[in-house]
Amino acid sequence: MTIKQVLPVLTLVIASLACGAKKSEVVIENVVARKPPTGTNITAVFLTLKNNTGMDIALVGAHSDVANVTEVHESYNDNGIARMRRLEQIPIRAGGELVMQPGGFHIMLIDLKRELLENEQIPLKLSFSGYRTITVPATVKTMGGMAHH
Ligand SMILES: [Cu+2]
Incomplete structure (x- = not known):
């Protein structure tokens, strides 16, 4: 076999291994904590979650050691005014995806205990009904315009 013949085979093997590892799991990606503007002690975390468990689950809570209070939030538009509420x-759903992004679902870190540094990784614990608790690292990043609380 030439290298050109082997490479696609290798790619397939690696792809199927990766899929195998993610089977029956909750997969969480792109976990980003917005770097709070100077002088503020509140911020939001965004992420993408795929439910590959084959069962319906629910995100029921979050916790991070860097904040005194951590809540699951949703942004919504109230007659042109951006507001948020706790969920x-x-x-x-089984096979479904939860996208947390600016203007929508997010995890709110309230009353931060300390400054968050650019590119720092902070642990974020997510609690579910129908699934085990997961801790993932959230990377602190400066992000563009989103309304404050
Ligand atoms: Cu919020």
Whole structure:
């Protein structure tokens, strides 16, 4: 076999291994904590979550050691005014995806205990109903315009 013949085979093997590892799992990616503007002690975390468990689950809570209070939030538009509210849970169907992004779902870090540094990784613990608790690293990044609380 030439290298040109081997490479596609290798790629397939690696792809199927990666899929195998993610089977029956909750997969969380792109976990970013917005670097709070100077003088503020509140910020939001965004992420993408894929429910590959084959069961309906729900995100029911979050915790991070860097904040005194961590809440699951949703941004919404109230007659042209951007507001947020706390959610008791966010259901994620079997095979479904939860996208947390500016203007929508997010995790709110309230009353930060210390400054967050650019590119620092902070641990974020996510609690579910129907699934085990997961801790993922959130990378602190400066992000463009989103309304404050
Ligand atoms: Cu919020």
